[in-house]
Amino acid sequence: MCASSLTPPFVAEVDTPALVLDKTKLLDNIRRMADFVSGGPAKLRPHAKTHKCVEIAKLQLDAGAVGITCAKVGEAEALADGGIPDILVANQIVGPLKIARLVALARRCVLGVAVDDAQNVRRLSEAAAAAGVTVRALVEVDVGMGRCGVQPGAPALTLARQVLSSPGLVFSGLQAYEGHLQNVTPFEERTARVIEDMRKALTAKERIEAAGIAVAEVSGCGTGTHTITGRLPWMTELQCGSYATMDAQYRAVGGADYENALTVLATVISRPRPGMAVVDAGLKAVTPEFGDPTVLVEGAAWHDFSEEHGEVAVSGPAEGLRVGDKIQVVPRHGCTTVNLYDRFHVVQDGALVDTWRVAGRGRSQ
Numbered sequence: 185m186c187a188s189s190l191t192p193p194f195v196a197e198v199d200t201p202a203l204v205l206d207k208t209k210l211l212d213n214i215r216r217m218a219d220f221v222s223g224g225p226a227k228l229r230p231h232a233k234t235h236k237c238v239e240i241a242k243l244q245l246d247a248g249a250v251g252i253t254c255a256k257v258g259e260a261e262a263l264a265d266g267g268i269p270d271i272l273v274a275n276q277i278v279g280p281l282k283i284a285r286l287v288a289l290a291r292r293c294v295l296g297v298a299v300d301d302a303q304n305v306r307r308l309s310e311a312a313a314a315a316g317v318t319v320r321a322l323v324e325v326d327v328g329m330g331r332c333g334v335q336p337g338a339p340a341l342t343l344a345r346q347v348l349s350s351p352g353l354v355f356s357g358l359q360a361y362e363g364h365l366q367n368v369t370p371f372e373e374r375t376a377r378v379i380e381d382m383r384k385a386l387t388a389k390e391r392i393e394a395a396g397i398a399v400a401e402v403s404g405c406g407t408g409t410h411t412i413t414g415r416l417p418w419m420t421e422l423q424c425g426s427y428a429t430m431d432a433q434y435r436a437v438g439g440a441d442y443e444n445a446l447t448v449l450a451t452v453i454s455r456p457r458p459g460m461a462v463v464d465a466g467l468k469a470v471t472p473e474f475g476d477p478t479v480l481v482e483g484a485a486w487h488d489f490s491e492e493h494g495e496v497a498v499s500g501p502a503e504g505l506r507v508g509d510k511i512q513v514v515p516r517h518g519c520t521t522v523n524l525y526d527r528f529h530v531v532q533d534g535a536l537v538d539t540w541r542v543a544g545r546g547r548s549q
């Protein structure tokens with residue numbers, strides 16, 4: 185069987201390697217998460233770190249999201265340029281150059297930022313006050329990830345008090361991301377650990393509220409934990425991101441409710457020997473983080489990467505692959521793979537219907 189007889193017509197119009205987005209699956213994923221969130225208590229503020237794309241962010245807002253999350257000032261600028269009105273940079277923004285850009289952005293959209301350091305809070309406050317803008321600050325609490333964030337007791341209260349008395353800043357609540365638990369299996373263990381670790385966010389909230397300070401938001405959560413964290417009664421915002429496009433990693437750890445909308449299209453450039461096909465997608469086209477991509481051809485399995493080549497082991501039906509055939513692979517990690525491309529090729533019912541810019545691509549400053 186020749187795989188090319190199975191390939192959809194859009195491949196004739198798209199050169200490779202290329203990022204392909206199945207619009208029907210994307211819309212299904214967005215709707216499914218919106219349906220989940222409509223059950224409360226929290227609202228959705230999807231993380232744009234995966235798609236980095238204004239068009240997708242707008243679809244998420246149209247489906248009810250209250251705003252967008254991102255990691256970098258550059259990503260926030262790209263989203264604001266595209267008209268996204270409410271953005272949380274769920275990260276520490278440090279240094280005068282970045283703070284100046286952050287504050288400038290607050291003139292164009294409702295803007296939030298995570299903080300976990302007294303000196304950083306002072307710098308943000310000075311810059312925001314001097315510019316005459318207001319920035320929402322969320323005190324980041326370390327809920328067990330061991331990355332950024334203050335501890336949930338006295339340190340969280342001290343920083344919340346400082347933010348509260350800082351001109352140009354509004355204390356908006358807590359940033360509490362349980363990133364260390366997104367991939368835990370089995371799911372029962374993930375559930376138990378989320379409930380245990382997210383208690384730290386609740387502790388911080390209660391400690392701050394006991395001091396008479398309102399905690400409007402507790403923002404966190406990812407695709408892997410949304411069915412758990414998303415039902416904690418005191419969570420107010422869910423930052424899930426990958427669910428919209430999905431990737432092989434989240435499917436591997438049980439994200440079966442959401443479909444792989446994202447693939448990389450690659451061309452078979454060599455059939456050097458039986459059992460092996462070589463494609464034009466290597467490390468510069470699909471990132472190897474978390475593991476090998478999934479090849480969407482029966483009988484084909486990813487074998488190895490080099491810079492510009494991907495080796496695909498073929499057997500059975502996949503032996504029919506010929507030089508020039510195009511195949512689709514699902515990246516193991518969507519976020520870092522999308523960051524390699526300028527645009528999504530948007531396909532629907534087998535046809536190319538649009539191209540969308542990965543506007544935040546490479547905006548890592």
Ligand SMILES: Cc1ncc(COP(=O)(O)O)c(C=O)c1O
Nearest residue numbers: 274361405406407423424425426
């Ligand atoms: C701060 C923050 N919030 C939320 C997420 C959740 O994203 P995802 O749903 O893609 O796991 C991430 C992922 O890295 C993150 O860093």
